[in-house]
Each structure stands twice: as structure tokens, then as C-alpha cells.
Amino acid sequence: MTNSVSDFRIPSGNAPGTLPSQHNAVAPKPAVVASKDTTTPAEFAQTMLNKYDGGNQSINYANDTKVTQAQESTTNLLMTGYPRGFANARMRLEGLAAATAQMDEETREGFAARAKAVIGEPDAQRDADIQQLKADVISQLKQTRADPLKRMNAVFNMPTGAGLLGDAGTQRLQQLRGQYSAFSAPAATAQQREASFAQAVKIKTDMQRDILNKAGDIYAATQKSWNESAARVNDILDAAQQYKPDKIQLPKTSDDPDWDDNTRKPAYAKTFPYQSVMEKLLSDDGYSSQERASSSVRQRPPEQVAQDLLTFQQGMTDPDSSIHRRMQALQDQALTTMDKPGEGLSHVGRPQTYEDAAKNPPAPDKDYVNNLAKNYGGALKDIDQKNREMLREDVPGLADKILYGIGRVFADLSPIPGADWLATRLLDAEFPDHGGLSRGQVGLIDAGTAIGGLLLGGLGPEGEHLAGVGEHPSSSLPAGSVDMFERNFAGSGSEAKDPSPTGSDHQHTPDTPVLPSRYAAQPSGTLQSDPAQAGVLIDATGQRYIQDHGQSYPVRYDTANQTWRVVQRDKPAEPGVPVERQPDGSWKPHDAVGLRGGGNEFRERTTAVGDEQKAYQIQQAQQTMDHLRTQLHTVTQDLVSTGRRLEEIRGLQTTTEQRKANLLQRKTQTEQESANLSAQLQQLESTGQPRDAQTEMRIRDLIDRRESIKAEVIRFNDDMARLRRELKTLLPQIRQLNDQRRQYQEMERQLQMRIGVAQFELSQLLH
Numbered sequence: 001m002t003n004s005v006s007d008f009r010i011p012s013g014n015a016p017g018t019l020p021s022q023h024n025a026v027a028p029k030p031a032v033v034a035s036k037d038t039t040t041p042a043e044f045a046q047t048m049l050n051k052y053d054g055g056n057q058s059i060n061y062a063n064d065t066k067v068t069q070a071q072e073s074t075t076n077l078l079m080t081g082y083p084r085g086f087a088n089a090r091m092r093l094e095g096l097a098a099a100t101a102q103m104d105e106e107t108r109e110g111f112a113a114r115a116k117a118v119i120g121e122p123d124a125q126r127d128a129d130i131q132q133l134k135a136d137v138i139s140q141l142k143q144t145r146a147d148p149l150k151r152m153n154a155v156f157n158m159p160t161g162a163g164l165l166g167d168a169g170t171q172r173l174q175q176l177r178g179q180y181s182a183f184s185a186p187a188a189t190a191q192q193r194e195a196s197f198a199q200a201v202k203i204k205t206d207m208q209r210d211i212l213n214k215a216g217d218i219y220a221a222t223q224k225s226w227n228e229s230a231a232r233v234n235d236i237l238d239a240a241q242q243y244k245p246d247k248i249q250l251p252k253t254s255d256d257p258d259w260d261d262n263t264r265k266p267a268y269a270k271t272f273p274y275q276s277v278m279e280k281l282l283s284d285d286g287y288s289s290q291e292r293a294s295s296s297v298r299q300r301p302p303e304q305v306a307q308d309l310l311t312f313q314q315g316m317t318d319p320d321s322s323i324h325r326r327m328q329a330l331q332d333q334a335l336t337t338m339d340k341p342g343e344g345l346s347h348v349g350r351p352q353t354y355e356d357a358a359k360n361p362p363a364p365d366k367d368y369v370n371n372l373a374k375n376y377g378g379a380l381k382d383i384d385q386k387n388r389e390m391l392r393e394d395v396p397g398l399a400d401k402i403l404y405g406i407g408r409v410f411a412d413l414s415p416i417p418g419a420d421w422l423a424t425r426l427l428d429a430e431f432p433d434h435g436g437l438s439r440g441q442v443g444l445i446d447a448g449t450a451i452g453g454l455l456l457g458g459l460g461p462e463g464e465h466l467a468g469v470g471e472h473p474s475s476s477l478p479a480g481s482v483d484m485f486e487r488n489f490a491g492s493g494s495e496a497k498d499p500s501p502t503g504s505d506h507q508h509t510p511d512t513p514v515l516p517s518r519y520a521a522q523p524s525g526t527l528q529s530d531p532a533q534a535g536v537l538i539d540a541t542g543q544r545y546i547q548d549h550g551q552s553y554p555v556r557y558d559t560a561n562q563t564w565r566v567v568q569r570d571k572p573a574e575p576g577v578p579v580e581r582q583p584d585g586s587w588k589p590h591d592a593v594g595l596r597g598g599g600n601e602f603r604e605r606t607t608a609v610g611d612e613q614k615a616y617q618i619q620q621a622q623q624t625m626d627h628l629r630t631q632l633h634t635v636t637q638d639l640v641s642t643g644r645r646l647e648e649i650r651g652l653q654t655t656t657e658q659r660k661a662n663l664l665q666r667k668t669q670t671e672q673e674s675a676n677l678s679a680q681l682q683q684l685e686s687t688g689q690p691r692d693a694q695t696e697m698r699i700r701d702l703i704d705r706r707e708s709i710k711a712e713v714i715r716f717n718d719d720m721a722r723l724r725r726e727l728k729t730l731l732p733q734i735r736q737l738n739d740q741r742r743q744y745q746e747m748e749r750q751l752q753m754r755i756g757v758a759q760f761e762l763s764q765l766l767h
Contacts, residue, residue, distance in 0.1 A: 039190075041489040045148035048194065052201045058151065060201075063208035064098040064160040070215035071097070071161055077222045081310025081372070084317070085123040086364040092130050093119060097161075099141045102154040105476040105534060111137055120365075149482045155200055156180040157476040159207050164214040169207065176203050180477065181584040186488040229304075229311045236280050237326045240273040248272060249290055252393050263344040264391050267337055271387050274334035277327070278354060278380040281309055282373060297661040299654075306369045313372060316358035327354060334383070341390050351386040352379045481583035515587065516577060519566045520551040527552070535581050536564070543569075546579065546587045553587075555579070563590075659716055663709060670705050 039047070053059050072094055079087035093115045100108045111133070118129045144150045156176055162169045182188065183196035245266040253260055276288040284305065285298050315323025331353055338348050357379045362371035525540030536555065537545045545552045546564070553566045558578070565576035566589075579587045680695070691699075 041486045042148050044190065044193070044489065045152040048152055048197050049148060051194075052198055053151075053155065058102075058145065058154075060155050060204060060208075061098060061102055061145075063205065063212070064101045067159065067161045067208060067211050067215060068095060068098040070212060070219060074215065074219045074222050077219075077226050080226060081313035082364050082368065083361050085126070086119075089119060089123075089126055089130055092134065096134065096137050099137050101157055101160045101476075102144050102151070103140060103157075103476060104150070104153070104481070105478045107140060108157075108476045109534075111140075147482075149485065152197070153477045153481055153485075155197070155204055156183075159204060159211060161211045161215055162207065164211050164218070165207065169211075172203060172207050176200055176207075177585050179203065181586070184481070184485045184488055184583065188488075225307070226311065229307045232304075232308055233281075233311050233315070233323060236277055237323070237330075239280075240276055240330060243269050243273050243276065243290065245269045250391065250393075251289070251388060259344060263342065267341045267345055268387065268391060270337040271334040271383075271390070274327075274330040274354075275380065275383050275387060277312075277330070278376055278383075281305075281312055282377055282380065297657075297664055299657055305373075309373055309376070310369065313358055313361070316354065331355065338386055338390055346390055346392050348386045348389045352382040354379050478581075478583055484583050515546075515548045515551070515553055515566060515579065515589065517551065519553050519568055519577065521545075521554050521569055523552050535585060535587070548587055663712055663716060666705075667709050667713075670702065670709060674702050674706070 049055065049058075054062070072091055075090060075094055076087075079090055082090075096111070096115070100111050103111070114129075114133050118126055118133060121129060144154065156179070158173055162173065165172065179196045179200040183193050183200065188196070245261075245268075248265055248269045250260060250264055250268060254264070272290070276290065279288040280286050282305070284300055285292065285295075286300050287295055312323060315321040316327065318324055335350060335353075338351070341347065354376060357372075357375040360375070362368055362375060523537075523539035523543065523545055527537035527539055527545060530536040530538050530544060535546060537547065537552075539545065544555050544557075546555050546566070547553070554569050555564045555566055556576070557563075558565050558575075561578070563578045563580065564587075565578050567576035568574060577589050580590050581587055
């Protein structure tokens with residue numbers, strides 16, 4: 001299949017659950033355009049669009065649309081089991097991604113913030129707000145498409161779904177922005193601008209093609225996984241037909257075998273099939289109480305428990321589905337029997353049913369799947385209790401009752417993961433090596449928070465669009481980039497100027513650092529994007545940085561002068577260097593605001609105007625902030641080490657389950673050998689033959705092995721108890737550390753504001 005077309009057409013919409021063709025992102029079709037001696041910026045932009053972006057029909061927009069359709073198809077699968085109103089809202093919002101990708105940074109982020117807010121609203125209000133949001137997006141898109149300069153700038157924006165490309169996506173977006181720097185440079189000629197734009201179109205189109213292919217792979221893997229889940233749920237429903245009066249085991253037998261066999265078991269065989277479905281869905285081994293005692297030990301993956309429950313929920317909310325029809329038949333049989341169980345049994349009222357739980361789902365937040373499991377678990381408990389009352393069995397109190405392994409599910413799996421975690425695990429199952437992606441890059445859908453990131457071009461939460469090390473480029477060019485290009489275009493020469501150091505002191509080549517190197521510093525840990533400020537990064541201690549030519553520079557925000565300042569961490573009292581972000585994403589110093597210099601000169605000038613007290617207050621605040629940052633760093637490190645230990649314990653729990661299965665197997669084998677040996681000994685005794693040396697050796701060997709297994713069981717139980725105790729301690733510790741970190745970050749923010757105010761007051765005195 002080719003990557004180009006002879007006549008461009010905007011791809012038509014796909015039905016939910018279908019996917020647009022892969023490998024066919026539309027490529028630009030060169031055209032011959034007559035040149036002019038003089039052109040306006042808008043005329044130049046239209047010429048570039050006609051030549052490289054499909055003329056009246058935007059290739060860039062069409063490719064973003066294809067990716068959006070692919071993501072919608074995957075989202076449609078991942079919304080399985082979620083409330084229909086919420087799922088529909090997610091689909092409608094996600095469908096706006098291609099349109100917002102054509103807009104400037106401020107507009108794109110504004111729409112992303114609105115989408116993130118509206119997703120949590122009640123259905124009625126949400127529908128109206130989404131309709132208004134969609135209308136606003138379409139209106140803005142029309143304005144963008146009608147303005148050649150804005151549409152030309154859209155080529156340099158982050159494509160929809162760029163997060164799927166991982167670190168390579170970060171690098172390619174930086175290349176795209178590098179072309180923008182050359183394209184918009186004041187000294188560039190028309191020929192140089194055209195060459196940069198043509199290269200940018202190629203970079204962008206290649207990215208869109210690779211994103212579409214990756215999205216198709218993810219869709220195929222996700223579809224396969226949900227098909228397997230549907231098959232597992234149907235297997236459970238098939239097995240519900242196997243319970244017969246002569247085979248079923250009562251929860252508790254009576255001292256009257258005839259009553260058990262002829263009255264209680266026939267009734268229980270009609271009600272238990274309904275109960276068995278949820279026992280299997282919620283248990284960590286997939287067994288019901290009928291099979292567990294006689295079956296081998298096994299462990300269902302946590303994501304399988306969550307996924308199968310969502311598949312069941314989806315079926316229960318669709319009256320035309322096979323799951324709903326089959327469950328309705330089981331429910332009717334169970335309720336009819338409970339209402340009229342026959343002579344010798346007790347009539348009981350209608351229990352809470354699975355249908356009741358399905359019709360009243362919990363709020364679709366990050367705990368949706370876990371809360372859904374709890375709702376179904378409550379119905380299961382009520383059904384079990386009604387069954388026991390019908391059978392005239394004493395029902396133990398809930399405090400003493402462990403219902404068929406559900407306690408283990410909630411203890412070991414709680415909280416059952418949400419859709420974002422589930423999507424990652426589903427993809428991992430298909431691509432064990434992550435297909436070259438990290439967990440953050442394949443966390444496809446977060447029911448509560450991912451919408452903002454999707455509309456900004458990535459796949460993670462807002463502010464985590466691309467998971468590369470280093471600066472994460474902003475989602476789009478800023479709104480002011482159009483005006484700047486027009487100014488630069490007006491100053492273009494017929495030939496490129498010599499970018500030598502001669503001339504303006506502020507003139508730099510693209511390869512020359514513009515920030516003072518003495519301010520560069522090594523961050524603590526990996527840098528992450530600051531969701532509140534494009535181009536600003538945060539390290540593990542909460543210190544913010546900007547980057548220039550591979551170097552990281554610590555910064556703080558000067559509230560009084562509304563500017564970022566590059567600072568030296570070992571000289572907190574100095575004002576630092578004011579910097580501002582450029583349209584191409586780079587940072588440059590400016591001297592329009594604030595104090596300059598520092599050190600002895602700063603202190604002498606402060607003293608000269610008689611404001612020693614203010615200088616002392618700044619010094620004290622800086623010392624307090626340094627101490628606070630040290631505490632914040634310590635808490636962050638504790639949080640990391642505690643989380644790492646928590647993961648180790650989770651791994652040890654898996655290992656101990658394997659040990660448990662091995663012990664049970666060895667115990668069963670030893671007991672079988674012991675039974676065989678006992679039979680042989682009885683035969684010898686009946687014939688009067690003495691035991692030979694080999695028999696005595698086998699007896700001693702069996703005794704030793706049984707004692708060894710007993711000792712291992714004791715050690716196993718001790719290890720499990722120790723792990724549970726440590727886990728019980730670590731979970732609240734992590735919560736406490738998180739709270740403490742947030743508290744320190746807020747204190748740091750307030751101190752920054754106090755320092756900024758004090759510095760502003762000093763600047764008024766000094767000037």
C-alpha cells in the first residue's frame with residue numbers, strides 16, 4: 001500500500017469498533033506554483049499550503065483525523081463495562097483531538113482543560129457542556145483553517161497521539177521545532193523558508209504515519225484481549241449448567257441424609273448456578289465453592305479479574321446480549337425456587353440481584369472497577385445468605401464469614417485496577433517487551449484524567465504528553481508566533497545573513513547556547529514536565545528547570561515581575577537572570593524587569609538605602625527554602641524507596657503463591673505414597689510376613705519427608721504473615737509521605753511568593 005494519493009480526500013468517519021486503514025497517512029503531493037517577486041506573509045503561507053499541504057484540503061488535518069479515529073476505536077473497546085453516558089462522552093470528547101491539534105498552544109490547552117473538567121459532570125449537564133465545547137472547537141477550527149498563517153503554523157504542532165512514539169517522538173518533535181526556528185528566522189530568505197517548511201512537512205507526515213501504525217497494533221491487541229475475556233465469561237455461564245442434585249455439595253450437611261439428598265440438594269441445584277457465576281468472576285482462582293476443594297491451586301492475573309468483570313457488566317446492561325439473556329434465565333430459576341422451595345424448606349424474600357448491581361453502577365472515576373466489584377460482591381453475599389436461609393442452615397455473622405475467596409480478592413487485589421492500568425496490562429500481554437514503549441506511553445485511557453492529555457497530543461495525563469528525558473516540547477506553537485513570523489518575514493533579506501558572532505550582542509546561531517553556563521546544574525533524578533507551564537521541568541525534589549543545548553538550568557518564578565529567572569542553587573539570595581520563552585520553545589535572557597547582579601553589590605546597595613531588615617528577611621526566607629527543599633528531597637527519596645519495597649513485596653507474594661502450590665503438590669504426593677505404603681503393610685501383616693529392610697527405609701523416608709513439609713509449611717506461613725504485616729505498615733506510610741510531600745511543595749510555593757514580594761519592594765527602593 002502506498003503512502004501517497006493522487007487526489008486528497010478527508011477520511012470518512014468509522015463506525016465504533018472499526019479502525020481506519022493502517023500505513024496510509026496521506027503524504028504531501030508536490031505542485032508547481034508560480035513565484036512572485038514580492039509577497040505578503042499570508043500569500044507566502046498560502047503558497048506553501050498549496051504546494052505541500054493539499055491546497056484547500058489539509059493533509060496535516062486529514063492525517064490527525066485518521067489517528068483520532070484509530071484512538072476512538074481503541075477507546076470504544078476500553079470503555080467496555082463503563083456507564084453508557086460516560087463512555088459516549090469520552091468518545092465525543094476524544095473526537096475533538098484532530099481539530100484541537102490544528103490550534104495554537106493557548107487555545108489547545110484551553111480546550112483540553114475544559115474537556116478535562118466536563119468529563120466529571122453529571123450526564124445532563126455534561127451533554128450540554130460537551131455540545132457547547134464541540135461548537136466552540138468547530139468555530140475555532142474554521143477560523144484556523146481560514147487563516148493561512150495559522151494553518152501553516154499547525155504543521156509544526158504536536159500530532160495527535162504523539163505519545164505512542166515515546167522518546168523517538170520527543171526527538172522528532174524537537175526536530176520539527178528546529179525546522180520552525182529556521183523557517184521563522186528574521187534573516188531567512190523565501191527559498192530557505194520553503195526548504196524548512198518542506199522538511200517539516202516530511203517530519204510531520206512520517207510521525208503521523210508511524211503513530212497510525214502503532215495505534216493499529218494497539219487496537220488489534222486490545223480487540224484480541226476483549227474477545228478472550230468474552231470467551232472466559234461465556235465458559236463460566238456454560239459451566240453453570242453442570243450443577244445437578246446428585247453431584248452438588250451443600251454448604252453444610254445436616255444429620256438427616258435423606259432430607260439432604262431428596263429435599264435440600266434438588267433446591268440448591270436450582271439456585272446455586274446463579275450464585276456460582278459471581279463466585280467465579282470475583283475469586284482470584286476462578287473457582288466456585290463447589291470446585292475449589294477438589295481442584296488444583298491456580299491464580300488469575302489481576303487484570304483478568306477486572307477485565308472479565310467489565311465484560312460481564314457490559315453484557316448485563318445490554319438486554320439483547322447473550323450474557324443478559326442467559327443470566328436472566330438463571331435468575332428466574334433461582335428466584336422462583338427461593339419463593340416456592342417446597343415442603344421442608346423455608347420461603348425467603350427476593351435477594352439483591354446481579355441485575356440490581358448492573359443497573360446502579362458506581363461513579364466512573366479511577367476506582368470504578370473496584371467499586372463495581374464491591375457492588376457485585378454485596379449482591380453475592382445477599383444471594384448466599386438467602387440460599388442458606390432457604391436450606392434452613394444457621395447463617396454465621398458477617399464478621400466471621402469469608403465468602404468463597406472474595407475476601408482474598410479484596411485483600412490481595414484491592415484496589416482492583418482502573419481502566420488506565422488495565423489497558424497497559426492488556427498491551428503488555430500482547431507485546432511483552434512493550435513494543436519499545438514504556439508504561440507511561442501505553443497507558444491508553446484513564447477514565448478520569450487522560451482527556452486533557454489526549455487533546456494535547458499525548459496519551460498520558462495532561463502535562464505528560466511525551467515520555468522522553470529532557471525538555472518536553474509544548475503541544476503547539478504559541479498564539480504570538482503568527483505575529484512574530486509576520487514581523488520576521490517583513491525583515492527577510494534576499495540572501496541569508498552571515499550568522500557570525502559579529503553584529504548584535506544578542507545574535508546566536510542555533511548551535512550556540514544563549515544562557516550563562518555558570519548557572520547550569522545537574523537535576524535530581526529524571527525531569528518531568530510542569531503541567532502548569534510549558535517548557536518548564538521539575539526534578540525529584542520539586543526544583544524547576546529549563547533547558548538549553550543539553551544543559552539544565554534551575555529557575556524560579558518572579559511573581560512581582562511575572563517572569564522566570566535562572567538562578568544558582570548555591571547562591572539563593574541572588575536575583576538571577578530573567579528569561580523568557582521564545583515561539584520555537586527555546587529560552588533567552590531579557591533585561592526588561594527585576595534586579596540584576598547580586599552578591600556583595602546587591603547587599604551593599606540594599607544597605608545603602610537603609611533596608612537591612614528587608615535583606616535579612618530575604619536571606620532568612622532563602623535559608624528556610626533551602627532547608628525545606630532538603631526535607632522535600634528526603635521525603636521524595638523515602639517515597640521512592642518505600643514504593644520500591646512495596647513492589648518487591650508484591651513480587652514476593654507471587655513467589656510465595658508458587659511455593660504454596662509446590663508445597664500442596666508435594667504434600668498430596670507424600671500422602672498418596674503413604675496410603676499406598678499403608679496398604680502394603682496391611683497386606684504383609686495379614687499374611688504374617690515380616691517387614692524387610694527396603695520397607696523400613698521407605699517408612700523412614702516418608703516420615704522424614706512429611707516432617708520436612710510440615711516445617712516448610714510453618715516457614716511459609718511465617719513468611720506470608722511477615723509480608724502481610726510489612727505491607728500493612730507500608731501502605732499508610734506511602735500515604736503519609738505523599739501528604740507530607742504535598743505540604744512541603746505548598747510551603748515552598750508560599751515562600752517563593754514571599755521572596756518575590758520582598759525582592760520587588762527592594763527593587764522599588766533601589767530604583
